[in-house]
Amino acid sequence: MLAVSVLVVALVSQTAARYTADWTSLDARPLPPWYDEAKVGIFVHWGVFSVPGFGSEWFWWHWQGQQPPDQKCVSYMSKNYPPGFSYPEFAPQFQAQFFNPEDWADIFKASGAKYVVLTAKHHEGFTNWESPNSWNWNSVDTGPHRDLVGDLGEAVRNRSLHYGLYNSLYEWFHPLYLIDKKNGFKTQEFVLHKLLPELYNMVVRYRPEVIWSDGDWEAPDTYWNSTQFLAWLYNDSPVKDTIVTNDRWGSGCACKHGGYYNCEDKYTPGQLPKHKWEKCTSVDTLSWGYRRNMKMSELMNLPTIIEDLVRTVALGGNYLLNVGPTPDGMIPTVFEERLRGVGAWLEINGEAIYASEPWRVQYENTTVPVWYTFKGTAVYAIMTTKPPKLTLQLLGPKTSATTKVTLLGNPHSLPWSPVYPNAGLTVLLPELPYSPGQAWTLRLDGIK
Numbered sequence: 001m002l003a004v005s006v007l008v009v010a011l012v013s014q015t016a017a018r019y020t021a022d023w024t025s026l027d028a029r030p031l032p033p034w035y036d037e038a039k040v041g042i043f044v045h046w047g048v049f050s051v052p053g054f055g056s057e058w059f060w061w062h063w064q065g066q067q068p069p070d071q072k073c074v075s076y077m078s079k080n081y082p083p084g085f086s087y088p089e090f091a092p093q094f095q096a097q098f099f100n101p102e103d104w105a106d107i108f109k110a111s112g113a114k115y116v117v118l119t120a121k122h123h124e125g126f127t128n129w130e131s132p133n134s135w136n137w138n139s140v141d142t143g144p145h146r147d148l149v150g151d152l153g154e155a156v157r158n159r160s161l162h163y164g165l166y167n168s169l170y171e172w173f174h175p176l177y178l179i180d181k182k183n184g185f186k187t188q189e190f191v192l193h194k195l196l197p198e199l200y201n202m203v204v205r206y207r208p209e210v211i212w213s214d215g216d217w218e219a220p221d222t223y224w225n226s227t228q229f230l231a232w233l234y235n236d237s238p239v240k241d242t243i244v245t246n247d248r249w250g251s252g253c254a255c256k257h258g259g260y261y262n263c264e265d266k267y268t269p270g271q272l273p274k275h276k277w278e279k280c281t282s283v284d285t286l287s288w289g290y291r292r293n294m295k296m297s298e299l300m301n302l303p304t305i306i307e308d309l310v311r312t313v314a315l316g317g318n319y320l321l322n323v324g325p326t327p328d329g330m331i332p333t334v335f336e337e338r339l340r341g342v343g344a345w346l347e348i349n350g351e352a353i354y355a356s357e358p359w360r361v362q363y364e365n366t367t368v369p370v371w372y373t374f375k376g377t378a379v380y381a382i383m384t385t386k387p388p389k390l391t392l393q394l395l396g397p398k399t400s401a402t403t404k405v406t407l408l409g410n411p412h413s414l415p416w417s418p419v420y421p422n423a424g425l426t427v428l429l430p431e432l433p434y435s436p437g438q439a440w441t442l443r444l445d446g447i448k
């Protein structure tokens with residue numbers, strides 16, 4: 001009898017754990033905990049678009065897709081390339097001759113990021129791996145003649161970083177996609193014969209821990225078979241226990257369905273969202289892909305990046321910071337410097353970031369802007385501006401007899417006095433040390 005009921009319980013709990021191909025079921029899946037704890041990731045946009053390196057990774061569309069075309073792209077081509085030069089002719093110039101995945105992974109590790117997301121396939125349709133469904137339009141048949149997705153994955157995982165893959169659902173110019181589009185997405189030639197076989201294959205081959213889906217907005221999730229794919233991913237795929245996905249699975253899905261929410265690119269909520277989210281943003285403010293004509297003034301500087309990261313984490317988000325490598329496989333040194341700067345800041349202040357949670361109060365600007373996080377018994381107050389004097393007033397925390405204040409990176413506890421009985425405190429700061437991100441963290445213990 002006991003054996004039978006154990007068996008029944010086992011069967012019931014097995015059944016209960018399976019997801020069905022509808023949003024009610026899929027949306028109820030808890031996010032694997034590694035993702036929220038990680039907080040910081042690196043996004044990498046790399047593909048044939050890195051070769052023209054002009055405008056952005058949307059170059060092909062701006063040049064030959066949209067009507068009317070972008071005149072800057074048209075004249076860039078007519079001035080620099082022979083008449084009739086076609087976009088696929090850029091592929092052989094995607095050489096990746098200096099690509100050393102170990103060097104990239106060292107830089108990503110040094111940035112303090114805990115995960116890396118590479119474009120496996122952007123809207124141009126070129127796959128950075130030998131997809132059997134992308135004949136002669138992939139990085140092994142042409143260009144680098146190399147499995148970029150596999151090679152980077154190995155180096156990234158070797159440094160105990162999680163590895164994710166960006167995948168565009170739509171492809172601007174794929175003939176089957178264009179047929180379906182013409183049919184008002186009542187047919188699924190592209191989805192059944194290109195997208196899905198490729199996606200299943202990609203997951204089984206590379207076992208990504210994030211699928212960063214994109215390019216979903218022209219058609220509903222029913223066209224993309226998104227819920228069927230996700231049910232397989234969560235129930236039966238080799239990454240069912242660790243995989244995390246975003247919210248771009250069909251028009252109307254963003255900010256509503258899927259795993260964590262990206263909502264829109266560079267989404268910056270004003271208040272604490274109810275659902276786990278991620279801000280993706282790019283060091284180059286004008287592009288995700290490499291631009292040959294990028295200027296220093298168009299890049300985020302380190303204090304801006306740190307402020308953005310801190311705000312995102314204080315509001316419960318993850319921060320996915322993008323860099324665009326060159327077609328020859330280098331991470332531009334200015335991007336490397338930014339990433340190492342983020343890592344230097346996290347080296348001291350990471351205690352307030354990794355595995356933290358949003359606090360009761362997320363922000364105040366009594367003396368200077370301060371963002372709060374908390375973890376265990378500690379509340380962290382991160383100043384993103386240097387206070388003009390050596391006293392800092394905080395009104396959010398409620399103090400007690402055991403309240404203790406320290407500055408991360410400094411072993412001494414700091415003198416403080418209450419502003420009101422049990423509410424607010426004035427902290428006497430030491431001379432603040434150099435901070436690579438111009439942001440300093442106070443650790444507060446024994447407060448409410």
Ligand SMILES: *[C@@H]1O[C@H](CO)[C@@H](O)[C@H](O)[C@H]1NC(C)=O
Pocket residue numbers: 157158159160
């Ligand atoms: C990374 O590679 C080295 C050398 O091949 C190996 O000894 C080590 O176990 C690997 N580490 C991880 C986390 O895979």
Ligand SMILES: *[C@@H]1O[C@H](CO)[C@@H](O)[C@H](O)[C@H]1NC(C)=O
Pocket residue numbers: 196225228229
């Ligand atoms: C796609 O979805 C339809 C139902 O809308 C289903 O019949 C079919 O099996 C699905 N195909 C795949 C490959 O998921």
Ligand SMILES: *[C@@H]1O[C@H](CO)[C@@H](O)[C@H](O)[C@H]1NC(C)=O
Pocket residue numbers: 365368369
């Ligand atoms: C913080 O307050 C100061 C003084 O009122 C103001 O000048 C500053 O713009 C505020 N900062 C932010 C980020 O709101």
